[in-house]
Ligand SMILES: *[C@@H]1O[C@H](CO)[C@@H](O)[C@H](O)[C@H]1NC(C)=O
Ligand SMILES: *[C@@H]1O[C@H](CO)[C@@H](O)[C@H](O)[C@H]1NC(C)=O
Ligand SMILES: *[C@@H]1O[C@H](CO)[C@@H](O)[C@H](O)[C@H]1NC(C)=O
Ligand SMILES: *[C@@H]1O[C@H](CO)[C@@H](O)[C@H](O)[C@H]1NC(C)=O
Ligand SMILES: *[C@@H]1O[C@H](CO)[C@@H](O)[C@H](O)[C@H]1NC(C)=O
C-alpha cells in the first residue's frame with residue numbers, strides 16, 4: 809500500500825511539473841520600480857531590453873497611486889504618446905498574456921506620465937507577428953500542450969497500473 813501511494817504521488821508530481829513547464833514566466837514590469845513615472849525617460853526601455861519575452865509569458869503592471877495601461881497599436885502613436893487607441897485599463901494590477909510574437913506598445917494615459925517616460929515596448933520572440941491567421945499559432949500551442957499533458961498522464965497511469973497488477 810505504501811508503494812501504491814508512491815505511484816500516485818509520482819503521477820501528481822508529473823502533472824504538476826508539466827503545468828509549471830508550460831505556464832511561462834510572469835514579468836513584473838519595471839521590477840522594483842513597478843509601473844510609475846520613472847526617474848528617467850529611458851528606464852522602461854532599458855528594463856525591457858534586459859528581458860527576453862517569449863510566447864506564453866505574461867506581463868504584470870502593478871502600481872501605487874493613479875496610473876493605467878493602454879496598448880497603442882503603432883510605434884508612431886507610441887512615440888507621440890497618443891492616448892486614443894482604445895480604453896485604458898485601470899484595474900491594478902493589469903496582467904497581459906503574451907500570446908504571439910510581435911512588438912507591443914504600452915503607455916500610461918494619466919496626465920503627462922507617458923511623456924515623462926511611463927511607456928514600454930515589449931518585443932515578444934523575434935518581434936514580428938506571423939502572417940497566418942492570428943488564432944492558428946495559439947491553437948497549435950494549446951493543442952500541443954494538451955497532447956503532451958495527455959501523454960504524461962497516460963504514461964503515469966500505465967506506470968501505476970503495471971504496479972497495481974502485481
Ligand atoms: C535611469 O534610472 C534607473 C533607475 O531608476 C537607473 O538604473 C539608470 O541607470 C538610469 N539611466 C540613466 C540613463 O540615467
Ligand atoms: C504591487 O506593488 C506593491 C508596491 O507598489 C507591492 O506591495 C505589492 O506586493 C505588489 N503586488 C504584486 C501582486 O506584485
Ligand atoms: C483589465 O485588467 C484586468 C486585470 O488584468 C483584467 O481582468 C480585465 O479583463 C482588463 N480589462 C479589460 C477591459 O481589458
Ligand atoms: C517567435 O520567435 C521565436 C524567436 O524568439 C521563433 O523561434 C519562433 O519561430 C517565432 N514564432 C512564430 C510563430 O513566428
Ligand atoms: C520570425 O520568425 C518567423 C517564423 O520563424 C519568420 O517567418 C519571420 O521571418 C521571423 N522574423 C524575423 C524578423 O526574424
Ligand SMILES: [Cu+2]
Nearest residue numbers: 875916918921
Ligand atoms: Cu501613470
